[in-house]
Amino acid sequence: QVGSVTRRPYAITVIVLAFILFGGASYVRTGLEVGDLDTGAPELRPDSRYNKDNDYIINHYSTSSDMLVVMVETPTDQCADYETLANSDRLQWQLQNTPGVQSSYSMADFSKNYLSGMSEGSLKWMVVTRDNSFLEYSSVVATREGVVNTVCSFFPIKVYLKDHKADTLKTVVAVVEKFAREVNTDDVRFLLAAGNSGIEAATNIEVERAHKLITLVVYAVVVLVCLLTFRSWRAAVCIVLPLYITSVLCEALMTWLGIGIKVATLPVIAVGVGIGIDYGIYIYNKLKYYLDQGWNIHDAYGEALKTTGRAVGFTGLTLGVGVATWVFSPIKFQADMGILLTFMFVWNMVGALLVLPALARFLVKPEKVVEPETGSGHCRPVNGNF
Numbered sequence: 001q002v003g004s005v006t007r008r009p010y011a012i013t014v015i016v017l018a019f020i021l022f023g024g025a026s027y028v029r030t031g032l033e034v035g036d037l038d039t040g041a042p043e044l045r046p047d048s049r050y051n052k053d054n055d056y057i058i059n060h061y062s063t064s065s066d067m068l069v070v071m072v073e074t075p076t077d078q079c080a081d082y083e084t085l086a087n088s089d090r091l092q093w094q095l096q097n098t099p100g101v102q103s104s105y106s107m108a109d110f111s112k113n114y115l116s117g118m119s120e121g122s123l124k125w126m127v128v129t130r131d132n133s134f135l136e137y138s139s140v141v142a143t144r145e146g147v148v149n150t151v152c153s154f155f156p157i158k159v160y161l162k163d164h165k166a167d168t169l170k171t172v173v174a175v176v177e178k179f180a181r182e183v184n185t186d187d188v189r190f191l192l193a194a195g196n197s198g199i200e201a202a203t204n205i206e207v208e209r210a211h212k213l214i215t216l217v218v219y220a221v222v223v224l225v226c227l228l229t230f231r232s233w234r235a236a237v238c239i240v241l242p243l244y245i246t247s248v249l250c251e252a253l254m255t256w257l258g259i260g261i262k263v264a265t266l267p268v269i270a271v272g273v274g275i276g277i278d279y280g281i282y283i284y285n286k287l288k289y290y291l292d293q294g295w296n297i298h299d300a301y302g303e304a305l306k307t308t309g310r311a312v313g314f315t316g317l318t319l320g321v322g323v324a325t326w327v328f329s330p331i332k333f334q335a336d337m338g339i340l341l342t343f344m345f346v347w348n349m350v351g352a353l354l355v356l357p358a359l360a361r362f363l364v365k366p367e368k369v370v371e372p373e374t375g376s377g378h379c380r381p382v383n384g385n386f
Helices: 002-006 008-031 049-060 082-096 107-117 132-145 166-183 195-230 233-257 267-292 297-328 332-363
Strands: 066-073 101-105 154-161 189-194
Touching: 002 008, 002 297, 002 332, 008 233, 008 332, 066 082, 066 166, 066 195, 082 101, 082 107, 082 132, 082 154, 082 166, 082 189, 101 107, 107 132, 154 166, 154 195, 166 189, 166 195, 189 195, 195 233, 195 267, 233 267, 233 332, 267 297, 267 332, 297 332
Parallel strands: none
Antiparallel strands: 066 154, 066 189, 101 154
């Protein structure tokens, strides 16, 4: 029954369905994001003990375990300069009015609290004062408290976030970058970023760049190898196109399941292509062997299915079933990988067994016609109507 895919009506149906899926998946994957899309530890399930405790802390306290640090660099002994502290206070006000930010703390807050404390706790004095002598004195105390460095040339702005979701990090980074462009000078600079969320934000930026580059390089290498091996662009199209359709479908699945692209999930597409290209090469190589002997496409593919096709089907199902057991893991990361890898393994197998021969039906032709053998008890099909 699978061999019927090389007959014209079935081949057209398979190709049309494949491109419909490709078009729909291309639209869905536009919502794919880079970074974590859940609160708490992404490696654990939402109902894990750690994530429940983390959610309680976020909802009942003004600080959290997700912290982004903006680093403020100044000349030596200038960390308590009024203009610098005033800019720091302005940035903190903007951040605290940004969705996803809980609170912030910096040398500006220390200076305001210290001035208020020296004024009998009056809230009227909880401001950044212009008195340079007081600011210098407060910087000495801040040095002892670890708020600034020992030479008063650096202090951090600690920004506590409600979560480390991709949207939250992207929004906070955009606010800081815009502010820095407006106020940075040769002497005073507001720089990104430290803290666990700051490092994750930087990682997300690099992952977004690497994702496009890895996908481009992987497919470029695959196409080049196919061209060198089979000396035919038609062969490259038949082998690579089903792989690319599966990759797009996988990204659409990630969007639908709420799985972002990050360091852990970045290699999934490359691994899927690496496995899938084997399926395609095995099927196409056997198909081409019979076509080169003059067999028509239907009989050639039917014969290929009896040997290589069975092996590809068995391998694909075995790999898929093996990693599908990960779905039941209490570790969310492993469960997500189980879903994605199962999808890639199985759909690459389906692409090699259905889409590849359907494309070959229109792109690949036998190079010669061989007449039936006589007197041997074995007849070889001739190149007839498709």
